[in-house]
Amino acid sequence: MNRDLRRRSMQYKWIGVCLMVLAGLAKAQLTIEITQTLDSARPIAVLPFTGQQVDENIGAIIRSNLSHSDYFKALQPPEGTDARVSQDEGWTTSADLLVRGSAEKLADGRLRFHYTLLERGSGDVLLDDALVAGTGRWRDVAHYISDRIYEKMTGERGFFTTHLLYVNEYTRNGRIRYRLGISDMDGKRHVTALDSAEPILAPSWSPDSRRISYVSFESGKPAVYIQELATRKRTLLTDFAGLNSAPSWSPDGERMALTLSRDGNPEIYVIDIATRELTRVTNHPAIDTEPRWTADGKALIFTSDRGGGPQIYRVTLATGETRRLTFNGRFNARADLSPNGRYLAMVNENGDGQYRIAIQDLTNGVVNRLTRSPLDASPSFAPNGRMLVYATSRKGSGVLAIMSLDGAFRLTLPPVEGQIREPVWSPYLR
DSSP: OHHHHHHHHHHHHHHHHHHHHHOOOOOSSOOOEEEEOOTTOEEEEEOOOEESOOSSOHHHHHHHHHTTSSSEEEOOOOTTOOTTOOTTSGGGTTOSEEEEEEEEEOTTSOEEEEEEEEETTTOOEEEEEEEEEOGGGHHHHHHHHHHHHHHHHHSSOOOTTOEEEEEEEEEETTEEEEEEEEEETTSOSOEEEEEESSOEEEEEEOTTSSEEEEEEOTTSSOEEEEEETTTOOEEEEEOOSSOEEEEEEOTTSSEEEEEEOTTSSOEEEEEETTTOOEEEOOOOSSOEEEEEEOTTSSEEEEEEOTTSSOEEEEEETTTOOEEEOOOSSSEEEEEEEOTTSOEEEEEEEOSSSOBEEEEEETTTOOEEEOOOSSBOEEEEEOTTSSEEEEEEEETTEEEEEEEETTSSSEEEEOOOSSEEEEEEEOOOOO
């Protein structure tokens, strides 16, 4: 009995710490503020697109996108620069690369966008392309062009057409409400996937980015739901007695790993989404939670206090073999694996009371604490594995932040309204 009470006390204390760490990120239209850049970043100038104009100049969106990456330093044009500027304008002279383009309205009402990427020193044309899109898709076009430029210069796929998913806590008529928000990765075009008077937790993307999962308390207890984004159709996946939490999609999208306490203790399970067949993965008196899949679908990482405090473990599904991954710090939780499986991002506390984002290289065990704020949470890798989004605070306000894996590049998305927590970066859109 004493052991059970101690376990319950530890469970609630742990949950309380996680909620404290997660508190505070803001709603969505979000303004970018770059707080740290790389000296090695390549200067690039993006001219305003000429021709047919839309609500926001395509060039400005591309410039903003590229400033989100650790590879480019996007130069800002002088205030008042308009679409008539030429590549000979003085503000472009320090750029290694130059982007220019135009938009032309076609007879059918669509827009034809043409763009070029030039290397200023040699004058070589690195990209010269055109595409046609509906007038309402100009922002999609800007993200696509940004991806093409990024891939051309780095050899890696860009991430500007991806999305962010997060929980937004806000107030309506004096009452707290919760919604699942989705935005472009730059914080624009916010949409609400779900609005509820009850708490929403632990959002997660399906591998094809067409569905999401989350925990909802709308029935008065935690339950796991799946929702199709296109139709908003919702399906109840689990509502067992006790905890139903931390859902995580398998790489093939056919299974879900999650935490259930249906047998009296929080354990990791895997459920077949189609058949609802349930497989118990862990069996330990400790708290096991926050599962995440390895890229091959053969193992899970998870958080457990079986060693005396929250640490990250790896379990092989075929054999049940379990090994501890983290040893640096007394608290390591909320982990995410990089797409290539090499890096582990997590919330780390090493005895100083500061909950910060850390990266562990799983090939050599080296751990780097990357952030400086006392309450950082929920790291999530971009699908190309080069960047992280996480929850933090700045000047007393909750914010979303994006940074490179070495912490040398960092930007924040200042809040406008409400509180945002648990940001999750989408896979590539399919």
